[in-house]
Amino acid sequence: MLQDARSVASRSSQEAEIAGPASPEFIDFDRLLAAVRRQWRLVAVLGLIGLLLGIAYVMTAVPRYTASSNLLIDQGSNRIVDELSTSGGSIEDESGILSQVELLKSDQIGNKVIDALHLTSDESFMHSSVSLLRRVKLAVVSVVDISSWFRAPEEEADDEAEKRLTALALLGNDLDVARVGRSYVLSISYTSPDPVMAARVAQAFANAYLADQLDSKYEATRRASSWLQQRIDELRQKSLETDLAVQRFRAEKGLIAADGRLVSDQQLTELNSQLTLAQADVATARAKMDRIQSLLESGDTNSVVNDALASTVINELRTKYLDAAKRQAEISNRLGNDHAQAVRLRAEMENYKQLMFSELGRIAESYRSDLQVAQAREAAVQRSVADATSVSAGANETQVQLRELEREAETYRNLYQTFLQRYQEAVQQQSFPITEARVITDAQVPTAPSKPRKPLVLAISLFIGLAAGSALGAFREFRDRFFRTGDQVREELGLAYLGSVPHVKDKALAIPTQKAGTGTEASDRYLRANNAVARYVLDHPLSSFAETLRSAKIAADLAISHQKKIIGVISVLPSEGKSMISANLAELIASHGSSAILIDGDIRNPGLTRAVARHATAGLLEAVMDERPLKDCILVDPETKLALVPAVVKHRVPHTADLLSSVNMTTLLDEASNAFDYVVLDLPPLGPVVDVRAIAPRIDAFIFVVEWGKTARRVVRSTLAANPQIAEKTLGVILNKVDTEKMKLYRDFGSDEYYTSRYSSYYHQGK
Template sequence: MNYANFPLDKRMPLPSADAEKGEDFIDIERLLGMAARQVKVVAVCAVIGLFLGVIYLQTTPKQYMSVASVLIDEGLNKVVDDISAASVTMQTDAALLSQIEIINSARLASVVVDKLKLDQNQDFMNPPQSALAKGIGFLRGVIGYFRSSSADEIPGMENVDAATREAMKKEASHDYAVLKLQNEVQAQRNGRSYVIAIGYQSPNPALATAITKAYSDAYLADQLNASFDATERAAVWLQGRLAELRESSQKASMAVETFRAEHGLSANSDGQLMSDKQLADLNAQLIVAQADTARASARYQQYKAIVDSGSDNAFNDSAIASDQPASSVITTLKTRYLTIAKRLQDVSANYGADHPQAVALAKEKADVSAQIFGELKQLTENYRNEYEVAQTRETALRQKIADAAGKSSIDNQSQVKLRDLNQQATALTTLYQTFLSRYEEASQQQSFPVGKVRIISDATMPLSAAGPRTSKVLALFLVLGVLLGAGFGGLNEFNERFFRT
């Protein structure tokens, strides 16, 4: 009878295989045989896994989830944006992620802890744990006990009085509550919408509901406070800036008036410089004076020519306008002269030129002609005086215009500097008015803060537990039991000392 040779290390040798036949590396028939021999081990481990799953479900407290939904709504503050100087449009994913980070912030968690006094709530600070968690905690305590030493204690704590120690413990408890709440609260965006779901899970459904509701209210209040604080800071900054701008504007306006007074750049109601206005008036007067001089010169030259022609031609050249002062006298004399000349002609024709009456009339005619010539000389002298006065007035006006033109040139040069100062004053005044309007808007908005968040789904009391899920737990423990049974089965096959035919 032949017996199989067994190696001394109690392990079965691998079956010889041909390198060219890859299908001989995996023996399906042998694997199925192994599975058939170890099926009981796998089944027992699966049952044990299910039993452990049932024990876990029985020893693990139920967890209740409460959820509230908030909407980032841009339409809530359109009224404020209409009067606000600066508005922020939230239309990016980064902005929504920033809102989620605000919800997960320690500041918001601290507000909820203070509002609900969670640091004094044992249901929150020490919630019921499962047997598995208690076992893990016990092991951690044992390990920590052996690893702990006096060097881990804070130096100087033995010198702290009881009140300070109690305050430090209270502060540490508060910080632990804030950190615990910050890690346990859940906030996530619903799809691609502007809705953020805020949830909290706790063994106490009332506590979960209260924390979720407090978180949504705290988030809404935080948005309002942020809007109020931003508006308040803007108002305070604008108020300080307004004082500076008011002072700068007043200094600029004072500089304009001082420069105008020092250089005599006073302006009329139309904004025209007085020197320019005076120059324009003098030019207008010069034009009138030139016309008067030309008219006086023409009259003087006319009557001077009459006088220069002699007394014999005075009667023939003594035609003057009726508006002249001596027109009536000369006209009377001319009428008398013509009458005498007609009588002289009649007498000379009837009685001869030697007639005594003709001689008397000729003498009277000569006297009247001399009177007319005297009147013409007097009128010529008057016109000469008028011409000289007009000429002197024209010369004086030309001198005044030259002086005014020089002063106007200097004023125009100073006007450039004045215009620059005036532009600075105008710019500062406009900037001051703009900041004053912004300050008034910020002051109005400060008393009317409107956030961009509203609660669309308030937290409600959960009616059923969110975890642990029975089906998932049992399925997980069943899979673990099957895997453990497969491991034990493989180990049995590996350590087998028998042989089979």
């Protein structure tokens, strides 16, 4: 049975799985349009209110006129003053143009306009331009200025100063200065109730700006000339001081120069050249010495040096040696090597050879002497270079300070020349300062008012009203956290949606006449409905009200496998209409031919008993507590034979949960289920009491009643989450007290509510 109940409760999730996952949408247009349908009246009303306020403002607003004058910032003008400034003063970028806009709005220009037009003495300007809103603003500013509270009377500004401040405030409020596009043109606009005053003030601002530019240029040139004169005197003195410092330093350190170079540097250069020559001479002498030494060691008569070739002695000996060698070779060839003449010739050749090498030894000694002389000269030059280098190094260290002094002297000399030249230019230009701006459009007296702009005011008023209505409507939609549709029931609770019951007003229904019994005692055993809603399904069997209860009955028949069924009707909060649902469900079951008994289990607040059995003298409490027979506590509907066990509360019962879970209550339910096919219990709400949890194990299934548009989704969801045993046995949810007209506004495409108009022909309010 529980598995069947779970299958019925999860029917919505199964249907969602069959339909497939819904594709996510960035904007749900169906819900958006539904929200518009629900809130359009509110948006329309607030839009209409905004439009009416705009019309009222347009009808009562004082017309105001705007005059304009245009200024051109001329980029072709002379900029002598700007050249005198190291930071530059030309207006060449956007920030420069915006700076001129702020200058036009400044108090300096405003004071010149006030003086030019004598505005402080113009009563029409001082009073007619002050609106009620501005007066309030000025009053608030004066109150916020805390320093004025403690100002002594003698420190108060005089009347003229106060008027000037007021005039400045009025000018600032109505003045508008703007750049025309990306050009160098500034538009000066002034708005006033008097068109002539508007033109005069706009033109006065342009003229005051030009005059201020001339004055500022002249003053800047004059100040620049004065400053340059002082600076030139300082630079002249500094230039002289630095030149003298350079000369003194040279004299003190002995830094004597010739042809732009220090004498010590010139000497070092010459000694380096001599050292190079000495090193070359040493290398040459050493090479000659090494060569002749190698000849002496080799004993080769064919090897020679330059000095040997120049020696006559060596040449003669070599000639004799060669002649002896020639004759020795001829004799040896003819007479043999051992011939006496050949032996004598070889002895002569050896003698000649020794004589030649003796002469080479004398030449080697001369080479050795030359090498020693060259080395001695090289050493002397090296010592001189070392001495000169030390002198030059000291001079170089001193020259670092000298160069610093020279750079400082050169810097002051250049600055002096530059400032002297600019001073001459400034003196020449001081007599005719020029301005970078000129008026290109004079202010004309306007012929038509510029404010208020009636179409714009009406459009803005309408837009503000619609925006306020939309915001309020969106807030109402956001705050709408109640159950409105069956899809919300399935999504939020995961339970089946059994249907909706329209809201039925008692005053619109006539209480039906009960069938009379045979006597007074018999009449007391019948139901006496003093609330026509309790019998609505009998009076309107073909209505959507009755169809929803049939859906609940079928859900119970499908979910509960055994024939005898105990059904509990519950809600989260009181006054959601569960008692009327219980009564009508029981009447519907009885009218279909099944035996049914209705038990009012809400002992603390027996609303069902008050609606249909106010005259009862015994009921559930007597049957459970006093163990009275069930038949003595039953009232019967003479038309449908529905049995009712009322709850006659004569005194407060504090332990109602224990009473409903007691053995006697179980016995009563067993007796009722044996005698009837259906047992319907009108149980207390889940939220305030625990009675339902106490009796839940004895109930086969629950029908959950939720008041449409009143009960928050969160409280229902949290209550079911806290009572899983009840949630598992819940067949589904009935939305009660539905406003059918408003329900149309919550229908989405494809939902049950969307097709209400198509199957409404199946429902009839009459029998």
